[in-house]
Amino acid sequence: MTTDIVKPKPAAAGLSIAVLLAGLSIGFFIVVALATGETAQLGGQGIVGLLQRMVALGLVAVGQTFVILVGSIDLSVAALISAVAVLASHIMQGDPAMILPAIVICLGLCLVVGLVNGALVAYGGINPLIATLGTGLVIQGVLAASFGMLQGAVAREFQVVAYGGVLGVPYSILLLAALSLAAAFVLDRTLFGARIYAVGGNPDGARLAGIRTERVTLSAHVVASLFAGASGLYLAARLQSGTPWIGRDGIYDLESIAVTVIGGTILAGGKGGVAGTLAGVLLFASLDAGFNMLGIDAFLKQVLRGAIVVAAVAIHAVRSKGHVA
Amino acid sequence: MSPVPQPPSSLRRPARIAVNAGLVIFLALYAGIAFLQPNYLEPGLFMNFLRRAAPLVILACGQLYVILTGGFDLSMGAVATLVVLAASILINGDPETTWAVIGALYVMGIAVGLVNGLVVAFLKVPSIIATLGAMLSVNGLALAWSGGAARGDLPDNFRNLGRLVWRDVPLVGSLPLAAIVLAGFVALAWWGLNGTVYGKRALAVGDNPRAAELAGTPVAATRILAFVVSAVSAVTAGILIGGFSGVSVNAGEGLELQAIAACVIGGAQLLGGRGSIWSAVFGALSLFALFTLLNLIGLPQALRDSIQGLILIAAVGASVWRGRRRT
Numbered sequence A: 001m002t003t004d005i006v007k008p009k010p011a012a013a014g015l016s017i018a019v020l021l022a023g024l025s026i027g028f029f030i031v032v033a034l035a036t037g038e039t040a041q042l043g044g045q046g047i048v049g050l051l052q053r054m055v056a057l058g059l060v061a062v063g064q065t066f067v068i069l070v071g072s073i074d075l076s077v078a079a080l081i082s083a084v085a086v087l088a089s090h091i092m093q094g095d096p097a098m099i100l101p102a103i104v105i106c107l108g109l110c111l112v113v114g115l116v117n118g119a120l121v122a123y124g125g126i127n128p129l130i131a132t133l134g135t136g137l138v139i140q141g142v143l144a145a146s147f148g149m150l151q152g153a154v155a156r157e158f159q160v161v162a163y164g165g166v167l168g169v170p171y172s173i174l175l176l177a178a179l180s181l182a183a184a185f186v187l188d189r190t191l192f193g194a195r196i197y198a199v200g201g202n203p204d205g206a207r208l209a210g211i212r213t214e215r216v217t218l219s220a221h222v223v224a225s226l227f228a229g230a231s232g233l234y235l236a237a238r239l240q241s242g243t244p245w246i247g248r249d250g251i252y253d254l255e256s257i258a259v260t261v262i263g264g265t266i267l268a269g270g271k272g273g274v275a276g277t278l279a280g281v282l283l284f285a286s287l288d289a290g291f292n293m294l295g296i297d298a299f300l301k302q303v304l305r306g307a308i309v310v311a312a313v314a315i316h317a318v319r320s321k322g323h324v325a
Numbered sequence B: 001m002s003p004v005p006q007p008p009s010s011l012r013r014p015a016r017i018a019v020n021a022g023l024v025i026f027l028a029l030y031a032g033i034a035f036l037q038p039n040y041l042e043p044g045l046f047m048n049f050l051r052r053a054a055p056l057v058i059l060a061c062g063q064l065y066v067i068l069t070g071g072f073d074l075s076m077g078a079v080a081t082l083v084v085l086a087a088s089i090l091i092n093g094d095p096e097t098t099w100a101v102i103g104a105l106y107v108m109g110i111a112v113g114l115v116n117g118l119v120v121a122f123l124k125v126p127s128i129i130a131t132l133g134a135m136l137s138v139n140g141l142a143l144a145w146s147g148g149a150a151r152g153d154l155p156d157n158f159r160n161l162g163r164l165v166w167r168d169v170p171l172v173g174s175l176p177l178a179a180i181v182l183a184g185f186v187a188l189a190w191w192g193l194n195g196t197v198y199g200k201r202a203l204a205v206g207d208n209p210r211a212a213e214l215a216g217t218p219v220a221a222t223r224i225l226a227f228v229v230s231a232v233s234a235v236t237a238g239i240l241i242g243g244f245s246g247v248s249v250n251a252g253e254g255l256e257l258q259a260i261a262a263c264v265i266g267g268a269q270l271l272g273g274r275g276s277i278w279s280a281v282f283g284a285l286s287l288f289a290l291f292t293l294l295n296l297i298g299l300p301q302a303l304r305d306s307i308q309g310l311i312l313i314a315a316v317g318a319s320v321w322r323g324r325r326r327t
Helices: A010-035 A044-069 A077-092 A096-123 A128-149 A156-163 A171-189 A191-201 A203-208 A213-239 A252-262 A274-294 A298-317 B009-017 B021-036 B043-068 B076-091 B095-122 B127-146 B156-163 B177-194 B197-207 B209-214 B219-245 B255-265 B277-297 B301-326
Strands: B165-169 B173-176
Touching: A010 A274, A044 A077, A044 A171, A044 A191, A044 A213, A044 A252, A044 A274, A077 A096, A077 A128, A077 A213, A077 A252, A096 A128, A096 A156, A096 A213, A128 B255, A128 B301, A156 A171, A156 A213, A171 A191, A171 A213, A171 A274, A191 A203, A191 A213, A203 A213, A252 A274, A252 A298, A252 B127, A274 A298, A298 B127, B021 B255, B021 B277, B021 B301, B043 B076, B043 B165, B043 B173, B043 B177, B043 B197, B043 B219, B043 B255, B043 B277, B076 B095, B076 B127, B076 B219, B076 B255, B095 B127, B095 B156, B095 B219, B156 B177, B156 B219, B173 B177, B177 B197, B177 B219, B177 B277, B197 B209, B197 B219, B209 B219, B255 B277, B255 B301, B277 B301
Parallel strands: none
Antiparallel strands: B165 B173
16 A cells, blocks of 8 residues: 655656756757758757747746646636737837837737736636636637737847847847746745645645635746746847738647656646746757757647657656556 | 436426527527528528538537537538548549549548548647647648649549539428538537537546546547547538538638637537537537628628627626626
């Protein structure tokens, strides 16, 4: 008879998945670069390019990690990314003076969406998949219907976010690094982080321990929406103007969930962290870069990607004793 | 075997008068349609409505099997796309091969379902990830095979499955073949859940897999079969879609989420353990009636997504609210 003893070092276990994944990704990237003779990819610029591939998905995924840790999920991020990208370019209209207002309004929109998602899930008791699928559809519909009136372009100065940098390191990578570190700090070192793990691990237990679980779930949804907003702003800067479909075309909703789970965060909540998620994003980025170097057909790439998603999750899921659905 | 003990009749009565929420929503929406277009009350137009709703209803029935066992199948839309593209490539304009190709399509679908089920049951990958992987792979495969563009044409005997309508049929006026396929599939799906022990097993597994396992239920087999049924429904729906909309590379796009939404609107519980075949049927009919209604009102295509989202949240919210009042 086995007893349910909490693993002594969950943090260390999470980190080992992250290190393993990151090692595999980098190994794959190096091997492919050497095999195809594209050694230039291993230089500074190649590495920066690889890291830059991580930014958009990385930002969403870090936010997604918060909701998944708390035992929820957010499918509305893709629509929100599109909404923010379109809104940002519409408000700016190429005018640098409007950069700050645009950012504030966009993040304000994210705050509202996060609050609505969180309220539906935490206070309404609606299954998070359905609630966020619903809000995502609402955003997507309004966006597509009003896109004709929402044309615009971001200010040239704003594009620095995507294309500028210091000492050869693009600002976008620094942004991802800073926000990821902040997220990791919040999860590992603050009371809010501890509460997120508590609520995700055992909601009833957390409630009995005096945690207002609804508030924690709500806050996690707000965090996820704000990170999606950051990703949308980055994409707007990169593409100069948003379209209502950039989020959906990038499959940011499902891919952010996939990389989070690949990184060792459990869908049921309570276990995992930002490091694993970033390693999952790095895996996707190096696969993309590697497939490009190998010149693999775009559709075949998708087939391999699907198989790798399953395999990457299976590697650590196969050892779990219980049933999963 | 000893008979299953029945609860006293006083406890059973509420279940008997409980009306499927999806049926109520469907009747309300269809009344709205009839109000705007009174000829929708004629049997002919109703049959036409059924014909167009058939793929979604069939998909929802398949998805329901997976939802009952506690999972999701996100790969349905991709399977439907694969079916449409593969049919046009394999048949290649030769009507003689149609039936053999349809057989091959079902083999492909069953293979996808088996892989999904095996990955979930034995590799312990959560179904949302496993079937997402399958969705990406199957979509990629379909596009790679067809070169990323719709090729070829489907012969008439294939397309008839989706589009043939018999005129001057007594009683109903006109009778689409798709409606018969629909009725047949729903009957089979109903029998699977209510006429066999499998239905009980699926509910048990979805409700509490550990308890089901201890009670001797073959949990893995139950799960795998659910994914196979779901894939078979996706193939059937794909064949009908190919029949009335022809070949296109995004034939099945978004259908998986519509099928999940349909089950939920009809009152099936996500993560398993509660729901009946009527949840899927009436949920899907409601969703399709909603699309038709919005079309009649003349709402921009884009805003339909928004309304669908609102209805989805409202339907689930209402069922949560009813559940809270009961306890």
